[in-house]
Amino acid sequence: MSLLITEVCAGAIAGGTCILYAAVGESFSESAGVVNLGVEGSMLVGALAGYAVTAEAGNPWAGVIGAAVCGAVLAAVHAWFVLSRRSNQLATGLVVMFLGLGLTSLFGAAYVARTVESFSAWDVPGLSSIPFVGPVLFRHDPLTYLSYALVPAAWWVLYRSRWGLLIRGAGERRHVLETYGHPALGVQYGSVILGGALAGIGGAQLSTAYANAWFENTSQGRGFIGAAVVIFAARQPFKVAAGAYLFGAALALSPALQARNVSIPILDNQFALASIPYVAILVVLVVLGRKRAAEAPEGLKAVFG
Amino acid sequence: MFGTTKRRLAALTLVGAALLSACSSNDGGATSPTTAAAGDTAAAADxxxxxxxxxxxxxxxxxxxxxxxxxxxxxxxxxxxxxxxxxxxxxxxxxxxxxxxxxxxxxxxxxxxxxxxxxxxxxxxxxxxxxxxxxxxxxxxxxxxxxxxxxxxxxxxxxTVYEPVYLAGIVAGKMTKTNKLGYVYAFPIPQTLANINAFQLGAHSVNPEVETITVNTSNWCDPAKQADAAKSLLNQGVDVLTQHQDCQATVVKAAEAAGQLVVGYHADASSLAPKGWLGGSEWNxxxxxxxxxxxxxxxxxxxxxxxxxxxxGFASGENPFVQSAFGPTVPQEVQDLVTKAKEGFQADKSVFTGPITGQDGTVVVPAGTTLDAAAVDGMNYFVEGVVGNIPKS
The missing domain is CATH 3.40.50.2300 (Response regulator)
Known part of the structure; x- marks a missing residue:
């Protein structure tokens, strides 16, 4: 039993990390008043770019940079439409998502059969041998360790720094920012693009550290889950991380139970078992959503009506 | 939580976009089946x-x-x-x-x-x-x-692709040290169940202690889920992985990274696992x-x-599949066992000839009986030695 819990918790980190990157990125975007459903697309182009650059350059860190750049470029497309052309954020986000899906299907075909020197798990000396904590937290790939630093850093930037004040100000009262001579538009652009870059890195984590493969639509909706997590976590990086790990744990539960030949009658249906992650997210959304919506930035309330 | 009108608008957009994407990949310009049919039927009936x-x-x-x-x-x-x-x-x-x-x-x-x-x-x-x-x-x-x-x-x-899968099972059964084989599959359709059963039967024919642990992913290709499945199986001491998915790179690489062995399906993936590759089945x-x-x-x-x-299948020589090349670690004596079993199939032997015991201990194929193609295509059980429940849907 304790081994099962360890495995599911370790799986929560492993499976949740790519979502965490996308969701932390989306926290910046939404704090600045822009919902970017194209985060799924940014994740996909990041997954492909990470894999392709790693294949060509032979170094997964180069892949991470490529992933961040491509994810950022796609997010910039979204930013231009919604900020400079004033298009509907939700509709544009979906279009951008399909743009990412189409582009990666087109350019990714050549990489399906390629092998790459991807990230491998690196056990942190000492820490990885602590019972429970070691296997859960300290036997992962470098991008996972980087995400441990990303969460507090994002929290500090958003809620303790002057930059964060500007970002949240752009989301709440754009006009006030402008009145005081701050480039509100620039801040919003920056936040959306940063969000895309982080989603791209999440994609690279998926393709070069976790699944070690590129395949068409390889993210399978994990970027959308990231966007949903941000709503219920109210853009708070620590809560966002918790939400991402919750989804990761739910994903890890099914194979862990099956490999142990554990049968839970209510979950005997394959699709019931497979839907646990989504149900978990939905339940949390419903429970927390009502309160959270009231706390949304003014700029976002306009998007959702 | 949000305003109703906008929310409806958002939902509409989503559905519209999904429809668009579904249409875009296909040849357009087709009319509905019924209208197109009317003219042709009379003209070309003979x-x-x-x-x-x-x-x-x-x-x-x-x-x-x-x-x-x-x-x-x-x-x-x-x-x-x-x-x-x-x-x-x-x-x-x-x-x-x-x-x-x-x-x-x-x-x-x-x-x-x-x-x-x-x-x-x-x-x-x-x-x-x-x-x-x-x-x-x-x-x-x-x-x-x-x-x-x-x-x-x-x-x-x-x-009858379960024939080369059975042959791969022989290799897996001989090469495993833990006597635990892992099978990652998508959905319990009869084709997949026949493959899993054939794999276990092949392994069991050379190793009575062996078992095949199954994990499904509910998706024909979700690489991250496959990574989870592989990890869970390896954690249970599985040392040979195989799968029935549309994309196989993740499972193959997971086995290789863990220093374990792997059997391929659909295509030759030996380049992904130069050390752990045992062989497999490919379409032709x-x-x-x-x-x-x-x-x-x-x-x-x-x-x-x-x-x-x-x-x-092998019997008629018109088999639309071939065996993948053996990996470097498969000894000649194991390859000989496989060749012998293959010759059996060529001489009209079947994978599913009784007596075969089901997972629950009941006889699923009585002694002296051989399942015909229709029976295999309707397979809805695991044989003895396969670990895992067939999910209901």
Whole structure:
């Protein structure tokens, strides 16, 4: 039993990390008043770019940079439409998502059969041998360790720094920012693009550290889950991380139970078992959503009506 | 939580966008099956289906380069160009297993195709619909089974691919040290269950202690879920992994990274696991596709073996599959065992000859009985030694 819990918790980190990157990125975007459903697309182009650059350059860190750049470029497309052309954020986000899906299907075909020197798990000396904590937290790939630093850093930037004040100000009262001579538009652009870059890195984590493969639509909706997590976590990086790990744990539960030949009658249906992650997210959304919506930035309330 | 109007708008947009994406990958311009059918039926009622067609249509459920099932089928379709240089080969990828498939096939018929290959398991309903509407068109479907009356211009074909899977099971059973084999699969369709059972039976034939632990992913290709599944199986002490997924890179690489062994399916993935690769099963559709087209062009489709549920294996020599090359660690004595078993299949032995005990201890195939193709295509149980529940759906 304790081994099962360890495995599911370790799986929560492993499976949740790519979502965490996308969701932390989306926290910046939404704090600045822009919902970017194209985060799924940014994740996909990041997954492909990470894999392709790693294949060509032979170094997964180069892949991470490529992933961040491509994810950022796609997010910039979204930013231009919604900020400079004033298009509907939700509709544009979906279009951008399909743009990412189409582009990666087109350019990714050549990489399906390629092998790459991807990230491998690196056990942190000492820490990885602590019972429970070691296997859960300290036997992962470098991008996972980087995400441990990303969460507090994002929290500090958003809620303790002057930059964060500007970002949240752009989301709440754009006009006030402008009145005081701050480039509100620039801040919003920056936040959306940063969000895309982080989603791209999440994609690279998926393709070069976790699944070690590129395949068409390889993210399978994990970027959308990231966007949903941000709503219920109210853009708070620590809560966002918790939400991402919750989804990761739910994903890890099914194979862990099956490999142990554990049968839970209510979950005997394959699709019931497979839907646990989504149900978990939905339940949390419903429970927390009502309160959270009231706390949304003014700029976002306009998007959702 | 949000305003109703905007929310509805958002939902509409989502649905619209999803529809758009579904349509974009396919040949457009098709009318609905019923309207297109009316004219053709009367004109061509007497002609043999598919005779003298100038084009052949192929629909695939996934992308043509998935390193797996769809790629194998696509390569088979392209091989036709060499055999029949004058034929136009029309292909459509990412065709969903819905009425959309019928629409795409109608579009191909309008472009002159009188021979249609519907290559995914779930394309059967659409294939039947199109065949019924166009008596002059021969429609063949890959992998599913027509359980009611087979019309004069339709059929299904497949290979008894569980034979090479059984052979791979022999290798796995011999090479495992922990006596635990891991099988990552997508959905419990009969084809998959037959493969899992054959794998375990092959392994058990050389190693009575062996068991095969199963984990499903509920998705034909979600690499991250496959990574989870592989991890869970390796945690249970599994030292040989195999899978029935449309894309196989993740599982193969997971086994290699963990220093364990792996058996491939659909395609040769030995380059992904230079150390741990044991072998596997690959499709080779070219010759069978060519024979189907040849038979049909000659006007002989109706009444031929393809105008039924046709299954080919080692016994007839028309097997649309081959064994992957053995990996470097497989000793000669194990390879000899495999060759011997293969010769048995060539001499008409079957994987599913009784006595075979089911997972729950009851006899599923009595002694002296051999399952026929229809029984294998209806398989809904695991054999003894397979660990895991068949999920209900």
């Amino acid at each position: 002609a043999a289906p598919g005779k003298d067609s100038t084009a052949v249509g192929f629909i695939f459920v996934g992308p043509k380069d998935d390193f797996g099932y769809n790629q194998a089928a696509y390569e088979g379709s392209q091989a036709l160009k060499e055999t029949f240089p004058d034929l136009e080969i029309i292909t459509a990828e990412n065709v969903p297993e819905t009425d959309e498939a019928a629409r795409v096939m109608e579009g191909m018929i309008q472009k002159g195709a009188k021979i249609i290959f519907a290559t995914s398991y779930g394309h059967l309903d659409a294939a039947k619909q199109v065949a019924a509407a166009h008596p002059d068109v021969a429609v063949v479907q890959q992998g599913n089974t027509i359980t009611d009356a087979v019309g004069p211009n339709i059929g299904t074909y497949f290979g 559709w070219g010759p069978m596709y060519a024979d189907i087209v040849k038979t049909t062009l000659a006007g002989d489709f109706t009444g031929s073996k393809y105008n039924a549920n046709y299954r080919a």
